[in-house]
Amino acid sequence: MCGMPQQHQDGSSPSPKTPPRRPDASMSLLTNVMDHSLDDGYAEAAERRGVVGSSRLPTTLRAKLGLAVGLVLAALVVTLGAAQANVAAPTVALERQKLIERIQSGTNSADALQKNVDQLRDEVDAKQRAALGDQGVGSTALVALEAGATPVKGPGVKLVVDDAKEASTGNGGGPRESNGFSDTGRVRDRDMQRIVNGLWASGAEAIAVNGQRLTALSAIRAAGDAILVDNKPLAPPYTVLAIGDGQRLSTAFQESADGQYLHVLQQSYGIRASISAEDEVRLPAAPSLIVRYAKPVPGNTKADAARTGKGTK
Numbered sequence: 001m002c003g004m005p006q007q008h009q010d011g012s013s014p015s016p017k018t019p020p021r022r023p024d025a026s027m028s029l030l031t032n033v034m035d036h037s038l039d040d041g042y043a044e045a046a047e048r049r050g051v052v053g054s055s056r057l058p059t060t061l062r063a064k065l066g067l068a069v070g071l072v073l074a075a076l077v078v079t080l081g082a083a084q085a086n087v088a089a090p091t092v093a094l095e096r097q098k099l100i101e102r103i104q105s106g107t108n109s110a111d112a113l114q115k116n117v118d119q120l121r122d123e124v125d126a127k128q129r130a131a132l133g134d135q136g137v138g139s140t141a142l143v144a145l146e147a148g149a150t151p152v153k154g155p156g157v158k159l160v161v162d163d164a165k166e167a168s169t170g171n172g173g174g175p176r177e178s179n180g181f182s183d184t185g186r187v188r189d190r191d192m193q194r195i196v197n198g199l200w201a202s203g204a205e206a207i208a209v210n211g212q213r214l215t216a217l218s219a220i221r222a223a224g225d226a227i228l229v230d231n232k233p234l235a236p237p238y239t240v241l242a243i244g245d246g247q248r249l250s251t252a253f254q255e256s257a258d259g260q261y262l263h264v265l266q267q268s269y270g271i272r273a274s275i276s277a278e279d280e281v282r283l284p285a286a287p288s289l290i291v292r293y294a295k296p297v298p299g300n301t302k303a304d305a306a307r308t309g310k311g312t313k
Helices: 026-035 040-049 061-132 137-147 189-201 244-257 257-269 300-310
Strands: 152-162 204-211 221-225 227-228 230-232 238-243 274-285
Touching: 137 300, 152 189, 152 244, 189 204, 189 227, 189 238, 189 244, 189 257, 204 257, 238 274, 244 257, 244 274, 257 274
Parallel strands: none
Antiparallel strands: 152 238, 152 274, 204 238, 221 227, 227 230
């Protein structure tokens, strides 16, 4: 009869059918994480605040007005900043141009004064020679030559020293390692000092560096990475001209300790240098000279006797 449960032939009722086993039953932890990606506590808190599915924008008129005022103020600040930047840029450019013009004007004035000094020096030399006549002209010219007060020309050497193509750090412990400077491929003031002193010791009679005549009172110093000769900055390459017996002076310098120092700079730091004997080089006069006089010390018996021509007992 329909609706009646079927029975087995032995009279027992059939057992209910067991549900099939899920394929991911062994991965219950992973399944739980996938089904509940948001922690229940967060979901409940969001529901209590009433923000689920709703916007976070302010809903009241007062809050909307406050937000609008804040946005207007932010836009105003950005606009004012941009406007000030646009206004300040021409001002800075104008000040920079004025500074450049002042520097150029000062440089031109200094050059004009230097030309005037050279002209006055030539006039003084001419009048001095006219006043002395034949008396002492030779000794005066020799003193002026040794002091660097007059331009000179004659045979000599030309030494050109330049920075390395790429300023790279040396091997350390080199000949120029000292406090205050890093060992790089740049020519330093102490390098020029040694080069100039080596030329003097090798027999040079007069020396000029980049057109700056050296005297007994000249100083080679540094200001940052720039080399100064008598407080005038020089730019590489540095051309050193020296008056003397060209070939002999070149050989003596290269064989000296300072010439070997320059060779080490070339090998270890990539500094470029070349030296050649020249049939004629021209050196200008020193731009400014300080005349100093020597006087005998009072009370020196021997000096007083030599000055008066009287002997001592």
